[in-house]
Amino acid sequence: MPQLKQPPSLESIVLQSLQRFILTLGQKLLGKVCSGTPATVLPTRWGMPSFLVRENCSKSSELEELRYFLHPGLPLNLSNSVTSAVLEAIATVISRAKCTYDGFSKSGDDCCRDIIENMISVALHAQVARVDLLQWPWFIGEILLKHLGNFQHLEVLKLWPGSWSPVWTTVVEMLENGHCLLNNLVSFSMRCHCTDKILQVLAHSTRLQYLDVMFSVDVTDTCVSSLLQLNNLKVVNMCSTSLSAQGYTELLIGLPHLSKLVWFDLNCHALGNMKMSPLSLHSYEASRVSIDHLIILVHICPYLTQVSLHWVEADLSVLGALKHLQEVKLAQCSAVNSNLKGLLEIIGYNIISLELHELRDVDLLMIGALCVNLKKMSLVCDLQSVEESFLGIKTPLFKELKDLKFGSEYSECLFFNCTNIRKLEISRCQNFNDNVVATLLTKNPLKQLQVLSIAHSGQLSMKTVHLLLESCDNLRVLEGLDSWGGVSKLQVMELCMEMKRKNMDIEILWKKPLHISW
Template identity: 30%
Template sequence: MPQRKQPHSLETLALRAVGIWVKCIGKNLVDPVCWIFQRDCNEGVVLLQKSIVSINETLYASVPWYLFDKMAVQVLTSVNDLIQETKAAYDQFVPMSLFLSRMKVVVSLTEVVVHSHLKHLDISHWPKIMRHVLNQNLHRLEGLEELNLGSGSGGWDTSEAEKSILSGVRSMSNLTYLCLCFDCTDHILSVVGANCPLIQILDVTSSRSVTDRSVPSLLNCNYLRELKLYRTSVSVEGFKTLLTSLPCVQDLGRCDDFGNILERVSEENLGPLGLKSLQSRDLRASHLRLMVKLCPYLTHVSIFHDEKIADLTLLSALDNLTELKLMNCDFFGDRIKNLLEARGTNLILLHLEHVEEIDLNAIIYISQYCPRLKTLTLINCEFGENNNLIHRKMKVPPFLHLERLICVADCALMHLQFLLSHCFNIRYIQLGSSTGIDDKTMIEVFTKNPMKHLEELKILYSYGLSMQTVDLLMTCCDKLRTLSELESWEGISAQELRDFRHYITTHNLDLDVRPTLSY
């Protein structure tokens, strides 16, 4: 039986109360300010600003400094709720000017969290109408260490976004993390390079206005560990300069020009590089050889295979490799089996996507060659039904350390049954809509493996699963916290699902059965 819900901590309850307080103050503020707005707009603006300043000062004088970031999230959540309630209360018979005044008041409450002592702010999490207020006040957030601006305007209004971002970043000397996709520019990066010497993670993905002119500015950021420039206008020469001049860079994110970059580095007899993570396409066998030579510290490799790479065993020369993601290849034909035999003992993560020639033998090979594997992902792989097992005896208990399994592929039940029956320490399972799993298979699996550590199960669709499997999970999996997509189990009726949810509520079980997909 899953665990019962525990009481919230006093800290959590106190922070929620702060959010409720701000929401109540906001509700009581709407009518007086709107009334003054109707009479004198300037006077209404003055009153609103004074009220916001007063709330802001009260919040930061009453809450311990180490809770400022948590408080800000809770307050913004309450402000968002108030905005949605105000929208929902729209009445077509009320003058539009009055409705807009009300919206102005509640949206302006976003500003009450702005303070120089905030350390972390994820603006991308909030609705666009709130993001605008936060962006306009970035210059007041001098103490920020982590700033996530998300995708900004999506590249539609880069020049307008640039103004507020520039005014803010200039004063953020403690910034260590900045994410601004689509809207970043050379000008912004020049300001980052001049004013944010501690920056360690920079993500400007899809910002076409970032060019080689940003390279000199980025060279001032000596502590950069992650630099994500995918789909920017930085050239191969620019990448080469950054990689060879910034000693701390370990992750470039996705970089499809990486093979050409390696050629340039090799031509100039530079390297080795300090990269630990690589994600790329369009690599040739010669590029893999250069990668092994110039990037000896790689721990994570993700590549899209094509006919230009004849032998994936080249990757076996990477002594530190622990995470491997391969796409568009054949398990036996492209010698993945040989690669795992040579280097699998170090792997803790294996992701195979659009990989063919997967059969029960291949799964057994994975289990034997990768004994430390914690995460196994199989997406859109082609499974074959080969019943001629090569391994009759297994030297290593299969998948003993596996904690996460994702299988989104059309596979035979024997493949799935083998996987599920041996992963005794599994914590997370996600199965796609084509696995064909049913009650009978689950009963056979649980006879061998009761999955005592399972915390989350997500099966996107099944015509053969019913409440029998749900009862089995409830009986065996004491640590189960999430059981989603029950709406798509054909064997469960709408009434049975309502009864099950009622049972969870009345017994105070800490089990989330909300769907993650839209139905």
């Protein structure tokens, strides 16, 4: 059975109490003005005319008092924790509002909208160090954008366009004109909407180490001179921008500490033009890879620890010369024709992460025997049938594997051997059912498993849930039950209530949360 919850810290208790207070206050304020009927309206937008709403409907003495209560005298790290806790409570208030069906995106009463906006404004303070739009619902993110110019010590700024709104036009103008204080930035992400002018302003952010402007077509070679002033840059994502091979080459040469530059080098056009070597680059991504491409790569980038290659038409054993290589990601090719075995025979002992997407003829036995130190593996590919071959293997395989993402036909030889797995994500495994789980837990009880996600696989029922709870002593998260087929939402709710009564430290989630890595 899962372990019992441990007593929370004093700080956690205080923050939870604050969240309950904000939730109660928000529902009380909305209850005074909310129509209770969802209606689609043209939402109020920053920089656009507001609706004619009841005068002063959003003003509240409680909110004015709260403004002076939350932050004065608090240390910066605690003040940021208070802000996050309050915003989480406001997100709950939004989800329970009766006048909107989409979190005030395109529906909701104007008075309720104004109250929520004022509550968010009260929660913010000038010393906010981190703004991440992915962390919050759309409406909270839009209010954060309105206050972007007020934050004086931003270190992390992640601007993710969940949906288009006129706010983005204003934000772009603010950033281009230098109206936001970005000198302390360590990490900046702005996908889709970044421009050369914004990067020109960022040239003064000398502490910047991480930059992500993926999908921003207005980022061109013009930005190269600005980025070359950022000598502390370590990771840059320029994928799907208008950067050319020449611009890519200039960045590689001019940024001495750059370890990762995400930009798919098609047919080795960029590296092929390099006149100097070796580079200090640690990560490289390319598509339509030929043997000449790999030879150039090994010569110019001998310190690579990570490679990501798509549409490989070459002998991968050439990469065996990369003695520091630890992470390999391959997609859209044949494991046999590209000689994956040849590569792993040379440096398989050094590989700790292996991701194979849409590969053909993948030999699990070969991977397990050669990659003895493998800790993370992702398999969304066609596997060779080697179940009988595994029966003759006496040495346990995959014993170091901690993280597995599996999207192929179920393989006993793999799952029976992963005795130390901590995180397991299964999808598109149509022959994964209750009987398979029962047999698996008999052979491998998954005692170290902490996070399990099963989605869009075979027919699973509450029998599997109870088997997992009985066997997996360290299980903390079980998610994706909405796609199991044999489980109802009511059953999951009842089980969650039972786990809460027993004080079990486990989350059982009906839907698999959306995780976006950027």
